[in-house]
Amino acid sequence: MGNRRTRRPAPRPPEGTPAPAELARGARAVLAAAARVARWADAALRPGPGGTGATPDGKGTLSDATAERAAAELGLTPAQVRADWDTARLSGLIEVHGDSARPGWRLRVWDRDDTAVLRGWVALFDAWSLAHPAPDDLAPAAVAETVEAMPQVLSLLQLSAGPVPVPQLLDLLDQRVTELRTERCEIADGPEPETPAEAPRDAPLPALLDWALHGLAAVGALTCAEGQATLTPLGSWAVWVKLEQICVAAQSPAGHFEQSAEDMLRGCARLRPNAARAEYRAWLAARPVGSAVTDLLTAARGEDALLRGLAFEALRVVGAPAEPDVRAVVEESSLRPYALLWLAEQEGADPEDVHLVLTREESTWLWVDTAAAVADHGEADLLVRHLESAVQPTVPALLDEVRRVGHPRTVQVLVALAAAHPDPALAKAVRRAAFQVHTGGE
Incomplete structure (x- = not known):
């Protein structure tokens, strides 16, 4: 009984929060200029924005010539084009892949x-x-502290549900920065300063707050006027979403959100799909997306095929932010089929046709990998039923292709299948195939 977790209710959306369709209209308005530049690049640059228009800096930065061309054709200045391009990259309208950039999947579905x-x-x-x-x-250093402290400032704005005087926000920022410095043991030994403003690493907090508020205003999260700041409907909704994520993490149903990626995935192995997805969401909400994706892919590279499949299920919960990292592992043989399927789903492929992105060899490799997961963690009858999912029309054809695909677990999978199958003749053929793979014979 002592291990029971106290579940906290998720915060309710602020009263008067617009409907999603109305919020989306506001978001489209904020990003209209970025979408315009992204669409121009999609139409004007072939094979894509990164093919002829980006510099080889790994960031998808526009070349001078392309920025000037876009400015001339769109009636903008090159500086405006670059600013809109950067916004398009940050919002996923443009995606960077190595030294190239191309229209993101969000641009394809922007209007619908x-x-x-x-x-x-x-x-x-x-x-x-x-x-x-x-x-x-x-x-x-002061800028980094301000960025780290702004969630508390935004929370105050959200709770206030209206204009908040800048001096009040400045007091809160001052308090939070002092807390951060104390937590990091960065306040010098000796007598404490009478006020936080006398701390040895003092920074111009008014200037920092002014920069932060105008930065958030620039992305449409708040407005600043007459010495006050007010969250926009979009900003209020976004802060509520962040608070909800924190509550989701705090009430992880099965309690796995504090564990490593591998341990979390193992803990989810016996859960039903909906419960597992709830755990994935809680685990993801408790850590930065970038490091979470890295940890999931590291777990997927291990020897346990079950974790490989579960890791990509968790990456489906991550969605588009994981796309660059997933695309980067496409050439890794153990992850390639999973990555190709994941990418196809992200790009809107029909669920019934998504398997068509795999070659016959890749499909066979995935069949063996999934069979290995079933053999290690499932029941014998599940392994027998797994035969039905093979792309090959007959068992002899499957065995022939399985032998050639070179999966490191092929022998173990075939031995387990032979032991589980109730048909003696088929089991004998499978054992023979296992022996041939093991000895390298025909």
């Missing part, structure tokens, strides 16, 4: 998928400090 639009705006909201860089005269 409100969820995709809102997720794109939230990605920009999360990256507000990149979209609106701090002035050079502000110390990087």
Whole structure:
């Protein structure tokens, strides 16, 4: 009984929160200029924005010639084009792959998928400090502290449900920065300063707050006027979403959100799909997306095929933010079939046709890998039923192709299948195939 977790109710959306369709209209308005540049690049640059228009810096930065061309054709300045291009990258309208950039999947569904639009705006909201860089005269350490403290400032704005005077926000920022420094043991030994403003690493907090508020205003999260700041409907909704994520993490149904990726996936192995997805969401909400995706892919590279499949199920919950990392592992043989299927789903392939992205050899490799997971963790009858999912029309054809595909678990899978299958003749053929793979014979 002592291990029972106290479940906290998720925060309710603020009263008067617009419907998703209305929020999406607001997000489209904020990102209209970025979408315009992304569409121009899609139409004007072939085979894609990165093919002829980006510099080889690994960031998808526009070349000078392309920025000038876009400015001339769109009636903008090159600086405006670059700013809109950067916004398009941060919101997923443009995706960077190595030294190239191309239209993102969100651009393809921009006019019909409100969820995709809102997720794109939230990605920009999360990256507000990149979209609106701090002035050079502000110390990087102070800027980083401000970025880390702004969630508390935004929470105050959200709870206030109206304008908040800037001096009140400045007091809160001052308190939070002091807390952060104390937590990091960065306040010097000796007598404590009478006020936080006397701390040895003092920074111009008014200038920092002014930069942060204008940065958040630039992405459409709030408005600043007459010495006050007010969250926009989009900003209020986004802060509520972040609070909800924290509550989801705090009430992880099975309690796996504090574990490593591998342990979390193992803990989800026996859960029903909906319960497992709830665990994935809780686990993801408790850590940065980038490191979470890295940890999931690391778990997928291990020897346990079950974890490989579960890792990609968790990556489906991550969605579009995981796309660059998943695309980067396509050439890894153990992950390739999973990555190709994941990418096809993200790009909107019909669920009934998604398997068509795999070659016959890749499908066979995936069949063996899945069979290995079943053999290690499932019941014998599940392994027998797994035969029905093979792309080959007959068992002899399956065995022939399985022998050639080179999966490291082929022998173990065939031995387990032979032991489980009730048909003596078929079991004998499978054992023979296992022996031939083991000895390298024909």
